[in-house]
Amino acid sequence: MFRFRRFLVLPLLFVFTLVLSACQTTTAPKWWEVPGTSPNAQGQGSGSTFDPTAQPRAGAEIPPWDPSQPTVQQPDAEVKAQEWMNQYDPRGGIQAARVGLLLPLTGRAAKVGQEIMNAAQLALFDFAGPRYELLPYDTKSTPEGAMQAAQYAISDGVSIIIGPLLSESARAVSPLLQAANVNALAFTNDSRAASENVFVLGVRPEEEVKRIIDFAALQGSSRFALLTSADEYGMRVRSAFEETVRENGAQTSKVVQYLSGVDDLPALIRDMADYDRRRQALVRQQNALKGKTDALSNKARARLKLLQTLGDVDFDALLVAAGGNALQTIAANLPYFDIDPKKVRILGTSLWETNWVHAEPALMGGWFAAPSAKNRTDFVEQYKAAYGHPPHPLSTLAYDAIALSAVLAKDTGEADYSRQTLTDPAGFLGRNGIFRLHPSGLAERGLAVLQVHQKAFREISPAPNSFAPALN
Template sequence: MFQRIRNFGIKAAGAVAVATVLLGCTETGGGSQGPRVNTNKPVVVGILVPSGSGVQQQEALAGSLVAAAKLAVAEMSDVQIDLRVYSTAGDPNRAAAAAQQAAKDGAKVLVGPLFAQAANAAGAAVASQGINVLSFSNNPDIAGGNVFILGDTFANTADRVVGYAARQGSRSIAALVKSDAAGEVAAAAVKAAAQNNGASFAGVARYELTTESAVAAVSATKSLIQQSGATALVMDADAAGALPVFAQLLPENGISAANTQFIGLTRWDKTADSVRANPGMQGSLFALNDTSATSAFNQRYGAANGVGPHLLAGKAYDAMRAVGTLLQSGSSDALSRNKLTRPAGFSGANGVFRLRPDGTNQRALAVATFREGQVVVLDPAPRSFGGAGS
C-alpha cells in the first residue's frame, strides 16, 4: 500500500472559457478516452475540494471529503495511489486552475469538484489531455464527455420509486415541483420514469417557496388529480422546504396517502417527527440508500476520524473506490471511460453504484415508507446490478 497526501492551494488564474461542449476525451497522452497508467508505480490522483474560501461550512465539507477519500485509499489493497489535494474555494476559475495544476503534477484522473460550474470548468480545463473528472455534483447538465457526476439525481430516484409504485398498481403519475430549473429537471425525471415503467404521466403543478404559492399549488394539484385521474403524486419538496406545508395542506384538502400515493424525490426520512407522524403522510414512498452499507461506512469513517462524515462525504469515498478498484486490475487503460462505465459498477459508501456512458450515475436504492411515524423499508436496495441490463 502506498499513499501520499499532498495539499496544494491554487490561486485563480483569470477568466477561464468554460465550454459546455465537453466532448469525448481525446487520446492525447495515450489510452482510449483516458490517459494510460503504470500501476507498478504510484498513480497520481487529484482531489478538488471547496476549501480556501474561508466559509466555515465549505471548509468543514472539504475536510470531510478528503477524509473519506483517504479512507477509501487506506482500505484498498494492492494499489498504489498518490492522492493530492487541491483547493478550489468553490470557484470555477480556481477549479480550472487546480485541474490544470493537477494535470501538470501528473494526475491521471480528477476527483471532485463539488459545485456544478466548478466541475464544468475543471473538466474543460483537462479535456484535451484525456483526463476524466469524477465530480461530486448532482447536476446532469454538466455530465458527459470527460465529466461524470456522482451526486444523487432525480432521474435515478424517480425511476426507482415510480417503478415500485407502478408495480404496486399506480399507473397514472402526477408531479408537484418547484417553479425553477431544478423543478424542471424533477418534472422531466418523473415523466421519464413513468414512461419507463409503463405508467402514464398526468401532468405537473408548480410552486414557489412562499405561503401564497404553496396554497395555490395545493389547489392546482387537487384539480390536476381530479381531472386526470392520477393515482400517485410525486413531489420534490423536502424537509427544509415546502414538504411540511404540503404534508398539512394536501390532506386537509382531501389529497392524502389514503387516496393518492405520495412519492418523494428527496430524503423524506430526514423530515421532522411531526411530518413523519402526519396521518396523511402514512404510506408515502421515498428512496433511501442501502442502509446497511451507509451504517458500515459511517462507523468506519468515525473510527478513523473521531467524528461522523458529512452527508456528502460518501461521494469522495465512492470516487476513490472506483479509481482504486480499476487500478487493482493492473491494466494500462484502467482509468479510461470504458473501464469507468463498466456495467457491474462499484461498491460504495452507500451501496453499489455505476457510472453511465452519458456521465450520470445509477445508484442502488431502497424504497421506504412511513408507518405510525416510523421509517420502514419496503424493498431493500439491490446488492448488485446483475449485469448490463439491470
C-alpha cells in the first residue's frame, strides 16, 4: 500500500474524476462587441449585410472606452459573470486538485505510455478522492510534443505534472514549469533532467552502482573491475563506480567499455581476464613437468590438467553493468576465459532482473542491486488481473506518482504540491519501496541486494525501511 509517511492509515478506494482528453475545448462566446454598443450599433437589420467599405454612419461618435469603467453596466454583473464561467467550467465551479499526466500516447514510445496510463488508472481507483482530477496529455514521444502538452496542462490550471517519460522531454518542459511555478515528477532516470521544478523519479543507475559496490566492499571485496557499455548509460555507471570504489578505500583494477555491435566482446573479456598470459603460464608449468615420473610431479600434472590457466585475475569483484544480448554474451564468455565465480564475485544492476538470467551458470550466485520486489508484488498481481499481462517496469513509478499526488490532495479540492512538501526528508513508501525527493531534483531510493538462484532472485540485503538524515 502506498503510504504518505506522515499518515498511519490511508483510504484505499475513492470515487475519482478522470478527464481523458485535454485537447477538446468548449467553444465559448466571443467578446467582440465594442463596449457601450450593441450588435446593431451600425444600423444593420437582421437581414442586412454589413459593408466594410461604406461611409461611417451619421450621428454621434462612439465615445472612447475608459478601461477603468466596467464593461457591462449592470448591478448584477459579477453574478452573471460567475454564472457564465460556471457554464463553461467542466467542474461546475467545484474546486478540485488538478493533476496533469504527460505521456507519449503516440509515437515511438506509445506502447510504454499506454502501460503507464494503465498504472495511473489503478492508482486512481485506489487513492483518488471526489475532488481529484487527472488530465492526460499526449507528448507524441518528442520534446516539441512535450512542450505543447505542458503548455496545455498549465493553461488548464494543473497544480502538478506527472511525467514526462523521456529525458529530452523533461529537459524541454523545465523552463515552462519554472515560469509557471509548477512542479513535475518525471519518469526518466537521467540526473541531467533534474532542475528547480523537475524531479527525476526513475531509479538511477548511479544509485544501483553505489548500493552494490558498498555491499560488496562490506563483504570483503577490495579490487574491483567494471565491464559496461561505452554509451551514456555506461559513462554514468563508470563515474559512479570509480567514485564509490574510492569512497570505500578499495582499488579499481580494470575498466572495460564496449560499443554495442562494433566491439568484439569476447576479445575484450579475454584481454580483461589476462587470459593469454595466464594460459602461457600453465603451458610452461606443464612443460616443466614433462619426463618427470616421481609421485609429486604426477600429482602436480594431474592437477594442472583440470586448469585452463595458471594464476588469478587481478580483481576479486567484477561489476557487469549490462543487460539483454550483451549480458548473455558476457555471461557465456566469463567462464570460457577462466574468470572463476568461486574467486571473483560477479555483480550487476537492475538490468539483470529478467527471467533468463536464472539459466546462466556464470551469473548463478551473482549479486545485483534493484528495488525490492516485496513492495510491488501486490501491484503486479493487480495489474495482471486488470490488463491480462505483467506491467512494464516503469508502471510502478506511475502508480507511485499518481498515488502521491492523490494523497497530498484534500477532500476540499485543495492540494499542497509545494517544493517543501515534496522534499519531505521522511520520504514516502511506494510500490518500489521508500523514496524521497531532494531539492536538487533527484530522487533517493532504498534499494535491496538480490542474489541469482536457479528459480528466483533471493533478497540477501533488504531495502531500508527509513532514511538516514538528509544531507542537502
